[in-house]
Amino acid sequence: MNKLPGRHLSTFQNCITYPVYYVVGEKEGLYRVSVNNNKVLMANLRKWNNLSSDAISAGQKLIVGYLVSTDPNLATVNRAAAPEVRETTTTTVVPEVKNEVVKREEEKPVQKQPVVEKKPDPKPTTVAVNDGNGGYFKSDYDAQMRGQSIKKDEMVTAGIFKTASGWQDAKYYALIDGVEPGTIIRIVNPNNSKAIYAKVLDKMTGIRQNQGYNVRISNAAATALEIADSEKFFVRVNY
Incomplete structure (x- = not known):
């Protein structure tokens, strides 16, 4: 395990925040970092680490959450006596920890154990955006394929993951083996010829739930393709 290079603090409105770091492992994409850290939203990972894309590299240190003290008196104590934080590739990250102070009958303040609060994931709407062009990554796919011929064009077994x-x-995503994370692939529903363009987040190998599937697409992508909420179905993939 690597030792953090000092404690990183930022103060605002009488609060002190402690960023929690995670070291990217070999062949890990941003999606795998999210899964390994309580499924923290990928949008937050991009924001906290100033990422302009999903491309990351092994050994890169990412902020995956914050420890926050809302009591200024407790914050002063914690700053002087906070234990060393060590980072590993399997750290469970708590998005927010609040210290609370309660009063006994004699009005003497006592320190309680930190209370962990978990924010629920935002609930998506039931209808995916369909701009008629295949989604946000269509232009990226065109630029990627400019001057090149299609390398793969095959019918595969597919499933859905929720995001x-x-x-x-209209930003659609996919998990697939043998394709570099960040690559844009074209996915077609053979039943109605509707197509969308999805960015590859990570590989399928190593996740038990992916056994028996060649590709998984986001639930918004499946809705845009007008695929019923089926556990397993066929799509055509080319890139």
Whole structure:
């Protein structure tokens, strides 16, 4: 395990925040970092780490959450006596920890154990954006394929994974083996010829739930393709 290079603090409105770091492992994409850290929203990972894309590299240190003290008196104590934080690739990250002070009958303050609060994931709307062009990544796919011929064009077994992305911005995502994360692939529903363009987040190998599937697409992508909420179905993939 690598030791953090000092304690990183930022103060605002009488609060002190302690960023929690995670070291990216070999062949890990941003989606895998999210899964390994309580499924923290990928949008937050991009924001906290100033990422302009989903491309990350092994050994890169990412902020995956914050420890927050809302009591200024407790914050002063914690700053002087906070234990060393060590980072590993399997750290469970708590998005927010609040210290609370209660009063006994004699009005003497006592310190309680930190209370962990988990914010629920935002609920997506039930209808995915369909701009008629295949989604947000269509232009990226065109640029990617400019001057090149299609390398893969095959019918594969597909499943769905749930995410909050794509319902409002038409950004669709996929998990697939043998394709570099960040690559844009074209996915077609053979039953109605509807097509969308999805960015590859990570590989399928290593996740038990992916056995028996060649690709998983986001639930917003499946809705845009007018695929029924089926456990397993066929799509055509090319890139």
